[in-house]
Amino acid sequence: MNQSLTSFTRSPAFRGAAFMILAGAAFAALNTITQHLTMNLGLSSTSDAFWQYFLALCFSVPLLARSGFGSLKTRHPYTHVARVVLSVLGVQAWVFGLAHGVQIWQAIALVMTSPFFVTAGAALFLGERAGKERWLATAVGFSGAMIILQPWAGGVTLAAIAPVAAAALWAGASLLTKSVLAKDSSGTATLWLLILMSPVNAGFALWGGFQWPQGAVLGWLVVSGLLMVGAQYFLARAYESADAAYVQPFDDLKLPLNLLAGYMVFGYAPEGPLWLGAAMILAASLFILLAERRAEARLSAA
Numbered sequence: 001m002n003q004s005l006t007s008f009t010r011s012p013a014f015r016g017a018a019f020m021i022l023a024g025a026a027f028a029a030l031n032t033i034t035q036h037l038t039m040n041l042g043l044s045s046t047s048d049a050f051w052q053y054f055l056a057l058c059f060s061v062p063l064l065a066r067s068g069f070g071s072l073k074t075r076h077p078y079t080h081v082a083r084v085v086l087s088v089l090g091v092q093a094w095v096f097g098l099a100h101g102v103q104i105w106q107a108i109a110l111v112m113t114s115p116f117f118v119t120a121g122a123a124l125f126l127g128e129r130a131g132k133e134r135w136l137a138t139a140v141g142f143s144g145a146m147i148i149l150q151p152w153a154g155g156v157t158l159a160a161i162a163p164v165a166a167a168a169l170w171a172g173a174s175l176l177t178k179s180v181l182a183k184d185s186s187g188t189a190t191l192w193l194l195i196l197m198s199p200v201n202a203g204f205a206l207w208g209g210f211q212w213p214q215g216a217v218l219g220w221l222v223v224s225g226l227l228m229v230g231a232q233y234f235l236a237r238a239y240e241s242a243d244a245a246y247v248q249p250f251d252d253l254k255l256p257l258n259l260l261a262g263y264m265v266f267g268y269a270p271e272g273p274l275w276l277g278a279a280m281i282l283a284a285s286l287f288i289l290l291a292e293r294r295a296e297a298r299l300s301a302a
Contacts, residue, residue, distance in 0.1 A: 016242025017250045019234045024254035026231035031104050032261040033224050038099035041217050045099035046208030049091050050201040055225025057194040076180050083176035084196040090169035097162035104262035108255045110163035112145040117171030137249045137288035144280030147273045178239045186236035249288045
């Protein structure tokens with residue numbers, strides 16, 4: 001029994017899922033702080049995005065000092081630049097939505113369209129085989145998100161569309177991240193992301209009216225920077241451990257995490273269909289984990 005448990009926890013399937021869930025928890029806390037900073041404390045969305053990533057870069061300096069500048073060595077600099085551009089645009093779209101009143105759980109439900117982009121893109125561009133089980137899990141998770149959102153019940157605003165745009169942009173960035181991790185380490189991928197995002201985000205911040213943080217705003221931004229480092233590292237380790245199309249459905253678990261955070265801080269408490277949608281998302285993630293584990297066992301026995 002203990003040997004089976006040890007084998008399970010050491011499997012690529014388990015590691016990929018665990019790192020994706022850790023990334024989701026860090027992002028849930030980060031999203032809550034972002035909405036507090038932009039809606040309650042008056043920080044502009046563009047300045048918030050800049051300071052988050054700039055402080056995350058500052059906190060990554062010890063990693064760079066320990067590993068040396070050799071950790072930035074890569075044969076794919078243009079791929080890193082492309083994924084950073086997509087990531088920056090996704091961040092700007094995401095923070096814009098949160099800053100303009102989209103509730104955290106609603107934004108998460110919208111951004112959960114990302115698995116469709118990732119699964120299709122992984123099959124088309126990375127040569128990964130997306131079997132029926134992966135497609136089924138992705139479809140069930142997406143259907144759960146739509147049940148929660150109920151887009152047919154009201155009007156669609158620019159702010160509501162922003163998380164969908166972020167989903168598509170981040171899906172593209174995720175696929176590029178997966179491609180560079182075939183040659184580069186997760187630490188290299190994280191450092192390239194943080195180093196290149198700061199100047200690009202600075203341009204958006206200057207365009208949107210740059211703000212210097214003070215007092216409570218500065219304190220929350222420091223926490224945001226620490227969370228961003230952890231979230232990006234966990235995300236890179238997830239894609240390093242397992243296929244992109246496999247780990248992506250576990251990203252759906254960020255919905256209940258963000259719902260809990262939104263309820264505790266802002267009192268957001270959606271009713272009715274939310275619980276059915278959340279159950280579908282959790283069931284889809286558990287199903288794909290067990291299915292992948294069975295596939296690993298078959299390959300080991302062959």
